Amino acid sequence: MDQPKFLTGQLLLAMPGIGDPRFEKAVIAMCVHDEEGALGIGLGRLVPRIGFHDLLRQLDIDPGVAPDVAIHLGGPVEPQRGFILHSLDWGGEGSVQVSDRWVLTATLGILNAIAEGRGPTRWIAALGYAGWGAGQLEQELCSNGWFATPGSDDLLYGSDVESRWTRAFNSAGIDPRLLTSDFGTA
Numbered sequence: 001m002d003q004p005k006f007l008t009g010q011l012l013l014a015m016p017g018i019g020d021p022r023f024e025k026a027v028i029a030m031c032v033h034d035e036e037g038a039l040g041i042g043l044g045r046l047v048p049r050i051g052f053h054d055l056l057r058q059l060d061i062d063p064g065v066a067p068d069v070a071i072h073l074g075g076p077v078e079p080q081r082g083f084i085l086h087s088l089d090w091g092g093e094g095s096v097q098v099s100d101r102w103v104l105t106a107t108l109g110i111l112n113a114i115a116e117g118r119g120p121t122r123w124i125a126a127l128g129y130a131g132w133g134a135g136q137l138e139q140e141l142c143s144n145g146w147f148a149t150p151g152s153d154d155l156l157y158g159s160d161v162e163s164r165w166t167r168a169f170n171s172a173g174i175d176p177r178l179l180t181s182d183f184g185t186a
Contacts, residue, residue: 006033007137009099011155012040013147013168016179022076025165028130029085029151031096031104038132041085041104043124045073046161052125055082056115059108064115072161074126083126084110085156090120101151122157147172 007030014026028040053068074083083106088097094107103120113119132140140146149172159167169176 007038007148008033009101009151010148011043011151011168013149013165014044015144015147016176018145023130026130027155027164027168028075029098029102029156030148031085031098031102033137035134037134038137040130041072041074041083041124041126042128042130043072043085043126043156044161044165047071047073047127055125055127056111059111061108061111061115065117066115066119069125070161072124072126074128075130077129077131079128081128082106082111083129084114084120084123085126086110086120086123087153087157102156122153124156147174 010030012026012028012030014023018024025044026042027044028042030038030040032039047070050071051068052066052071053063055071056063056066083104086103086105088100088103090110090113091097091103092105092107092109092113094109095103095105097103110119114123137146141148147169149168152171155164155168155171166176
């Protein structure tokens, strides 16, 4: 059986019937995927009752000019840890460029830059991440738990959370209404 290629810089879309309600209609921006495991930021759900200004104030940062946007539920791992997934036009200490698609930063420096109007032009805030151990994601891909598609600025920054999963499938030429949780093997 062929092993799936590394998925850094792509979006993972949860297939119907994935079996874990935390990942129903999940859209995950893959930031790390290698022999040791994988890490991605969930973009399919929002953290309830907390906005970006609330988060900044909890960290004693004046919100300044930052918009008070919703915060994404990045995943079930370390839900108290914050991440900014952003455009390539900003980088700072601790920033990791992901392929030629986006940058992941998890430092206070980017929060200050956003509040002061010096941050990236496009960004998404998230709490937590989705993580897989060595070989775990490959196994889930082979058992039809996930579908991988290229990421795009439009899917990341131009889609609302309610339509992102459907739009991502549509961008790959798939109508998700026709997907089923029943599948077989050949």
